[in-house]
Structure formats: structure tokens, C-alpha cells
Amino acid sequence: AQTVTQSQPEMSVQEAETVTLSCTYDTSESDYYLFWYKQPPSRQMILVIRQEAYKQQNATENRFSVNFQKAAKSFSLKISDSQLGDAAMYFCAYSGGSQGNLIFGKGTKLSVKP
Amino acid sequence: KAGVTQTPRYLIKTRGQQVTLSCSPISGHRSVSWYQQTPGQGLQFLFEYFSETQRNKGNFPGRFSGRQFSNSRSEMNVSTLELGDSALYLCASSLGAGTARMAFFGQGTRLTVV
Numbered sequence: 001a002q003t004v005t006q007s008q009p010e011m012s013v014q015e016a017e018t019v020t021l022s023c024t025y026d027t028s029e030s031d032y033y034l035f036w037y038k039q040p041p042s043r044q045m046i047l048v049i050r051q052e053a054y055k056q057q058n059a060t061e062n063r064f065s066v067n068f069q070k071a072a073k074s075f076s077l078k079i080s081d082s083q084l085g086d087a088a089m090y091f092c093a094y095s096g097g098s099q100g101n102l103i104f105g106k107g108t109k110l111s112v113k114p
Numbered sequence: 115k116a117g118v119t120q121t122p123r124y125l126i127k128t129r130g131q132q133v134t135l136s137c138s139p140i141s142g143h144r145s146v147s148w149y150q151q152t153p154g155q156g157l158q159f160l161f162e163y164f165s166e167t168q169r170n171k172g173n174f175p176g177r178f179s180g181r182q183f184s185n186s187r188s189e190m191n192v193s194t195l196e197l198g199d200s201a202l203y204l205c206a207s208s209l210g211a212g213t214a215r216m217a218f219f220g221q222g223t224r225l226t227v228v
Contacts, residue, residue, distance in 0.1 A: 037219075043202060045219035091157065101147055101170055102206075102217060104157035 002027045004094050006105035013082045014113050020067075021077045021108045023092030032096035034068070036077045039107075040088040048090070051075065079110075087112045116141065118207050118220035126226045132193040135223045139186050139207030145169075146188040147217065148180060151202040160203075163188050164210065192225075200227045 003026045013019035025034065036048040051059045051068050058066050063083075067076045079086055092105040119138040127133050139146050148160040159172035163182035180190040186207075192199055202224050206217040 042221065043224075044221045045204060045206075047216075047218070050216070099170060101159040101162055101172070102149075102157075103159070104149075106156045 002029070002094055002096055002103050004092050004103050004105040006092050006108050008108045009106070010109045010111070012111045012113060013079070013086075015082055015084060017082055018078060018080045019082055019110065021079075021090050021092075021110070023075045023077070023105055025073050025075060025092070025094050027073070027094065027096055029096040032094060034066075034075045035093040035095070035102070036064070036066070036075075037091045037093055037104075038086075038088045039091065045091070049077065082112050084112050084114060086110060118205055118218055120203075120205050120220035120223050122223060123221065124224045124226075126228060127195050128228055129195055129197060131195050132191060133195060133225060134189050134191045135203055135205075135225070137188045137190075137205030137207075137220060139188070139205075140218055143207040143209055143218075144186050145208045145210055146182060146186065147206045147208075148188070148190050149204045149206065150174075151204060151222070152200075157204070160190065195227045197227050199225065201225060 005024045032053045034051045038046045038048050049059050049061045049064050063080045065078045089107045091107045093102040095102050121136045145164045147162040149157050151157045161180050162170040166182045177193045182188045202222045204222045205220045208217045
């Protein structure tokens with residue numbers, strides 16, 4: 001069975017600094033997708049970034065980028081120039097094969113200090 | 115384009131009652147998935163519907179059921195409510211079956227069982 005592990009329950013970063021959230025996963029599939037979702041207090045799950053396993057190039061979306069290490073099954077999220085609005089729960093998620101569902105990690109609560 | 119709409123936003127029910135939650139996907143999306151989010155268990159997959167058919171089901175008791183209508187709107191039903199069913203129920207829509215590659219979430223329904 002596929003699993004997703006986020007080992008940092010909470011993280012804190014100073015505004016304008018950079019922070020990296022960690023995620024590891026386990027799967028025997030070769031075709032899969034990895035995601036980072038943000039859940040602010042409004043509870044809406046917002047897709048931050050997506051990585052296709054067959055792509056070697058790390059995905060980037062503005063201030064958000066990932067470090068995808070396929071052999072190590074690691075998928076970390078880097079947030080540059082952190083802003084107060086980045087404060088939220090961040091979930092790492094996996095979707096593999098023809099499965100239509102997402103498997104989530106337990107989440108990391110990110111605080112941003114002014 | 116309207117996003118994923120979940121109704122109601124909040125719900126309080128008594129143990130033993132049943133409840134029905136509704137999810138309207140993004141226009142053109144034919145797949146709807148449901149997730150339960152609790153502090154203890156995190157985000158867990160309930161089921162996925164595509165073209166009015168359940169494609170995939172998570173590990174939940176038979177008290178949890180769902181359906182999808184011809185307009186892709188989906189409902190989930192929980193019968194004989196238990197205190198442990200208190201949770202945030204999230205709905206996600208995507209274009210087609212097995213396409214969690216790009217899932218968009220609603221704001222959720224907060225169910226409290228007393």
C-alpha cells in the first residue's frame with residue numbers, strides 16, 4: 001500500500017525567509033503524481049504544486065518549488081520569500097496508477113512570523 | 115468559472131440520525147471524490163464517482179454511502195451517526211476518472227455529531 005509521511009508536524013519561518021517542508025512516500029508504482037496542498041483556516045484545500053513522477057525536472061510555481069528525489073522517494077516543498085499569507089497547513093499527497101484518489105500525509109502546520 | 119460547491123457548510127446532528135451532504139463539481143468535471151478529515155486520522159478517502167458509478171472506495175463502514183447524478187452532482191449519506199463521524203467532509207472534482215492529477219476541492223462541510 002502506498003503511504004505518505006510528513007515528519008514535521010509544525011514549522012516556523014520568518015517573513016521573507018525560505019522554508020523547506022519535508023515529505024517522503026512509499027510506492028511500488030512507476031506512474032504517479034505528487035502534490036502539495038495548502039489548507040488555510042478557511043479549510044479550502046488549495047493545490048500549490050504538482051509533480052509528475054516521469055519528469056525529472058523539479059516543478060516550480062512562483063515562490064514555490066519542489067525537490068523531487070525519485071530514488072529516495074522524497075518530495076520536499078521550498079517556499080521562498082515567505083509571506084504572512086503562506087501560514088497554513090500543508091499536505092503532501094500522492095496519486096498513482098489509475099486510482100482516482102489522493103493519499104495524504106498528516107500535514108505540517110506552517111507559521112510565518114512578521 | 116464557479117468552483118466546487120459543498121452544502122451545507124455546517125451541520126449539527128444527533129447520534130443515530132442520518133445526514134446527506136451535497137457536492138456540485140466544477141462545470142465540465144465528471145469525477146467527484148469525497149474525503150473525511152479528522153484531527154486524529156487526517157485526510158482519508160471515502161469514495162470516487164464517475165459517470166454516476168462508484169469507481170473506487172476507501173475503508174469505511176457501509177454506513178457511508180454516496181451517489182452521483184447525471185449532472186455530476188454528488189451526495190454522500192451517513193446513516194446511524196456516531197460521535198466519531200464528526201469531521202470535515204471535503205469533496206474534490208476532476209475532469210475524468212482516475213484523474214486526481216488535477217483535483218479541485220470545495221470548502222467542505224463541517225459535521226458535528228452530538
